[in-house]
Amino acid sequence: MSEPLLKVDDLRKVFPGRRGHDDVVAVDGVSFELAPGESLAIVGESGSGKTTIARMLVGLERPTSGSIAMGGAILDVSSRRAKDRRARARRLQMVFQDPYSSLDRLQTVEQILSDALSLAPDAVRESRAEQVRILLTSVGLHERHSRMRPGGLSGGQRQRVAIARALAVKPDVVVLDEAVAALDVSIQAQVLNLLKEIRETTGTAYLFISHDLAVVNQVSDRCVVMRQGRVVEQGTTAEVLHHPQDSYTQQLRDAVPRPGWSPTRSAEAPR
Amino acid sequence: MTDALLQVSDLTITVPAGEYGADRRPVVSGVNLQIGAGEALGLVGESGSGKSMTARAVMRLFAPGVQATGTVVFDGCEVFAMEDDQLRLLRAHRIAMIFQDPRAHINPVRTVGAFLIEGLCASGVSTRDAERRVTSLLAEVGISDGSRRMAQLPHELSGGLLQRVMIASAVAMDPDLLLADEPTTALDVTTQSEVMAILAQLRTERGLALLFITHDLELAAATCDSTAVMYAGSIVERQSSRQLLTHPYHPYSSGLMVSRPDLDVVRQRLPVIEGQPIAAFEAGEGCAFAPRCGYSQPACLATTPALVAVQGGEVACHRASELQGQLPTAMEGGGDV
Numbered sequence: 001m002s003e004p005l006l007k008v009d010d011l012r013k014v015f016p017g018r019r020g021h022d023d024v025v026a027v028d029g030v031s032f033e034l035a036p037g038e039s040l041a042i043v044g045e046s047g048s049g050k051t052t053i054a055r056m057l058v059g060l061e062r063p064t065s066g067s068i069a070m071g072g073a074i075l076d077v078s079s080r081r082a083k084d085r086r087a088r089a090r091r092l093q094m095v096f097q098d099p100y101s102s103l104d105r106l107q108t109v110e111q112i113l114s115d116a117l118s119l120a121p122d123a124v125r126e127s128r129a130e131q132v133r134i135l136l137t138s139v140g141l142h143e144r145h146s147r148m149r150p151g152g153l154s155g156g157q158r159q160r161v162a163i164a165r166a167l168a169v170k171p172d173v174v175v176l177d178e179a180v181a182a183l184d185v186s187i188q189a190q191v192l193n194l195l196k197e198i199r200e201t202t203g204t205a206y207l208f209i210s211h212d213l214a215v216v217n218q219v220s221d222r223c224v225v226m227r228q229g230r231v232v233e234q235g236t237t238a239e240v241l242h243h244p245q246d247s248y249t250q251q252l253r254d255a256v257p258r259p260g261w262s263p264t265r266s267a268e269a270p271r
Numbered sequence: 272m273t274d275a276l277l278q279v280s281d282l283t284i285t286v287p288a289g290e291y292g293a294d295r296r297p298v299v300s301g302v303n304l305q306i307g308a309g310e311a312l313g314l315v316g317e318s319g320s321g322k323s324m325t326a327r328a329v330m331r332l333f334a335p336g337v338q339a340t341g342t343v344v345f346d347g348c349e350v351f352a353m354e355d356d357q358l359r360l361l362r363a364h365r366i367a368m369i370f371q372d373p374r375a376h377i378n379p380v381r382t383v384g385a386f387l388i389e390g391l392c393a394s395g396v397s398t399r400d401a402e403r404r405v406t407s408l409l410a411e412v413g414i415s416d417g418s419r420r421m422a423q424l425p426h427e428l429s430g431g432l433l434q435r436v437m438i439a440s441a442v443a444m445d446p447d448l449l450l451a452d453e454p455t456t457a458l459d460v461t462t463q464s465e466v467m468a469i470l471a472q473l474r475t476e477r478g479l480a481l482l483f484i485t486h487d488l489e490l491a492a493a494t495c496d497s498t499a500v501m502y503a504g505s506i507v508e509r510q511s512s513r514q515l516l517t518h519p520y521h522p523y524s525s526g527l528m529v530s531r532p533d534l535d536v537v538r539q540r541l542p543v544i545e546g547q548p549i550a551a552f553e554a555g556e557g558c559a560f561a562p563r564c565g566y567s568q569p570a571c572l573a574t575t576p577a578l579v580a581v582q583g584g585e586v587a588c589h590r591a592s593e594l595q596g597q598l599p600t601a602m603e604g605g606g607d608v
Contacts, residue, residue, distance in 0.1 A: 045459035046430075154547050155318070184317040185486060186544040186563075189530035193540050211459060218532035218541065241534065255460040256534055257490040259516045259601055263467035265413065 003072055004033035005172055005205055006057075006092075011066035013052050026052040028229035029066070034173065039199060039206040041220035041237065043213060043252070049229040050209045054177045057207070058094045059085060070172070089119055093166035097178035099158035103150040109136070109161050110146040116168035131168075139164040140194055156187035160194070167198065175207045180215060192218055213256055217241055225249050275305040276480050277329065277448060282341035284324050284333075288552075295338065296552035299324050300504045302341075303578065308447065311474060311481040313491025313512065315527070316501035319550035322484045325501070326450045329482070330366055331358060346447065363390065367441035371453040373433040377425050384421025387440050394444070408439040411476075412469050431462035435469065442473055448480045449473075456485070467494050488527045489601065492516050497584075500524045503559035504551025510584025517600055520586035522566050525598035533601075542599070558589065566590055 013027040027049040034040050042050045055061040057068060059079075068075050070091055076084055096102040103112060113132045126134070133143050139160040150158050159179065166174050176195070180188045196219065199206060210216050216223055217237055224234040225246065233246040244250045254264070282302040285295040299321035306312050316322040328339055331350050343350040345361065353361065370376050377386055384402065387409075391401035402421070409417035412435040425433060434454060441449055451470065455463035471494065473479050485491050491498045492512040499509035500523060508521035519525040526544040546563040557572040558564070564571065571589050578587040581595075588594070 045461065156547055184548055185488075185527055186317060186530055187547060189532075189541040189543045190545075192532065193543060196540070212532075213460075214532040214534045217534055217537060238537075251461055253534065255464040257463075257487065257493045258534065259489065259492070261489075261493045263464045263471060263494060265465050265468040265472075 005036045005038075005071060006034040006207070007067075007069040008032050008053070008057075009067045009069070011053065011056065011068065012064045013049070013056060013061060014064045025229050027056070027063075030224075030226070030229075030231055031066075032224050032231070032234065034205055034207060036172070037199070037203040037205050038222065039208055039220045041208045041210060041216040041223035042226060043210060043216055043223055044226035045211055045252070047228060048226040050226055051177055054094065054175045054207070054209050057175055058092055059088055086119060089171075090169050091172045092175065093169065093171040093173070094175040094177065095159070095162050095166050095179045097181050099150070099155065099162045099182075102162055103158060103165075105150045108147055108149055109141075109153075112150075112161060112165055113146070113168055116165045120169045135164045135168055138167065138198065140190075154187075156183055156191060159183060159191055163191075163194070163198070167202070167204070170202070171204065173205045173207060175209070177209045178211070179208075181210065181212065188215075195219060213241060213252055225252070274307065276308045276310075276346055277304075277306040277482075278342075278344040279304045279325070279329065280342045280344070282325065282328055282339065282343065284321070284328060284337060284339045287336045296550075298504055298551050299328070299339075300551045302501075302504075302506055304499060304506065304509070306448065306480050306482060309474065309478040309480055310497075311483060311495040313495035313498040314482060314484045314501060315486065315488045315491050315498060317486055317548040319503075319548055320501040321504040321551060322501050323452050326368070326452055326482055326484050329448075329450060330362055330368060332368075363394070364444050365446055366448045366450065367444065367446040368450040368452065369434070369437045369441050369454045371456050373430065373437040374425060376437065377433065379425050381424075382421060383423055383425060383428065383436055386425075387421065387436065387443065390440070390444055405439065405443065408443055409436070411442075411473070412436075412439045413465065414439075431458050431466070434458060434462075434466055438466070438469060438473070442477065442479065445477065446479065448482065450482045450484075452484045453486070454483075455490070456487075463490075470494070488524070489516075489531065500527070503549050503554045505559065505587065506578060506585075507560065507588065508584065508586045509578075510581075510586075514583050518596065519598050519600060520581055520584065520591045520595065521560075521588050522564050522590075522594065522598060523560050525600060526565075528601035529599050531601065558587075566594060 009031050011027055011030045015024040015026055017023045044050045052061060056063050110132050113135055114128055117131050132146055136143060136145060141160050180191050183191060208220050220237050223237045223240050225232050227248050232248050233240055240249060244253060280303050282299055283297060284299040285297050288294040288296040302325055314322045329343055387405040388401035392398060406417040414420055414435055455466050474481060483491060483495050492515055495512050498512045498515050499506050502523050508524050529542045530544055544563050557574055558576050561567040561571040576587045576589045578585045581591060
């Protein structure tokens with residue numbers, strides 16, 4: 001097996017408890033690897049720690065302990081130095097769930113993408129405007145969208161802009177945190193197809209964070225199932241979804257509505 | 272049909288466009304639906320389809336400036352013609368509503384208990400009796416430590432627990448109809464499953480009728496007797512949930528089903544509905560769905576199809592009879608049924 005692109009080892013995040021409450025262990029000893037060009041899903045419900053992992057990867061949270069290595073070198077994710085942050089941003093980008101809050105509503109699409117392109121490592125022959133056009137085309141948008149602001153775009157179009165922004169620096173890994181969860185059903189399918197196409201043409205690896213097992217089945221090669229900060233199961237997506245080893249994975253699977261499904265109440269009292 | 276509990280006929284809702292509201296934009300146009308006592312109807316649509324506005328119209332819950340025409344008849348009474356005190360009784364005792372975000376609909380600085388007993392106390396029940404009834408209601412919705420929960424504030428409860436509290440409050444006055452507007456959308460799948468099971472149990476035990484609004488066609492079809500699909504402010508198809516899953520009449524219903532990723536089948540590309548959903552006022556001439564429809568013909572763009580009766584339901588599509596039995600469904604490709 002080739003050198004992993006991303007190696008997360010025994011990652012732990014503890015948030016101090018407020019006003020006499022106990023500390024919250026959000027992520028508790030999580031390890032996984034991501035190979036170049038691979039799509040790995042992190043699946044779990046609210047409170048499982050999946051978003052905290054994403055935030056630690058892109059430097060929005062500092063890990064309590066454990067390490068994150070990229071291409072064999074330990075990545076100092078907690079460094080606030082501009083140089084380190086820029087180096088990290090060139091390799092690792094993030095797409096958030098809500099494009100309403102993750103795009104600057106005062107900037108035009110062209111400004112949003114230009115800013116991201118200015119981080120790109122090497123000089124390119126095309127003009128900035130040409131690069132913006134290429135980016136927009138790659139996410140299925142049109143040149144005319146470049147003069148619009150996020151407020152003038154639909155939810156699906158906004159998410160395409162967020163994806164284009166992440167791709168601008170040609171990163172090795174894109175972390176997608178519930179990136180299709182807020183989209184309408186018909187738009188969700190379009191964006192999932194787009195993500196698949198981008199991976200096939202650019203070889204970008206995905207860390208796909210989702211609560212939706214059906215979506216995960218469609219986009220990921222392998223998946224990690226998390227519950228309350230710990231990994232309960234990991235393996236190829238087909239294995240995990242079709243032959244779950246852990247009862248929690250089975251429970252998640254059983255809860256997905258589908259033809260012939262009926263809702264069930266678990267015997268245990270809610271917390 | 273006079274025996275339906277709820278009969279909505281030719282409902283059209285417009286909102287003011289622009290700052291001064293001189294122009295009006297339709298958001299719901301010509302909706303007909305009915306629900307019998309104890310029946311569950313799923314109302315499925317994407318953003319802007321008008322599903323929430325339709326539900327709010329049933330209780331005449333409109334923001335200022337919103338106008339509605341048509342009729343809503345609940346148990347023989349015309350809701351749009353009601354006097355204020357009649358309307359208050361309708362909202363307090365006959366119809367209840369729950370929403371996607373329970374936190375936005377409960378006072379954050381009062382205890383859960385105060386919120387729950389308010390309605391009962393207002394109708395003359397003593398505080399002590401109200402508390403006793405509410406505790407048993409909470410047990411019904413799966414909260415066994417009711418008395419402890421009642422002393423807590425809303426922020427101390429998880430989203431799933433708070434939605435149960437909302438359901439308990441909704442059924443406290445023993446209504447005949449529950450309007451549920453995306454009640455599980457913000458919840459985890461396992462919690463969604465529990466909340467849907469609770470609603471199903473309340474329906475059978477209390478004979479409660481349900482209008483269940485969701486963007487998830489499969490969820491509606493799995494939990495409701497019949498399902499209606501809305502697009503651009505109109506109902507495009509309604510039939511029994513069972514039959515909808517296997518024999519959709521409208522290309523949009525079929526498109527919604529097949530574009531959802533499947534738990535068991537991985538597709539190279541998901542079949543998509545091109546373009547994006549529109550609201551009623553954005554619809555052009557002819558069938559509102561035609562510009563996105565893979566089966567559209569010139570005739571589709573010329574005239575708007577009416578909702579007509581077909582075997583086992585209703586559909587608004589010019590090509591429904593030709594396409595019958597040919598539209599792909601979620602069942603294809605080996606879902607475990």
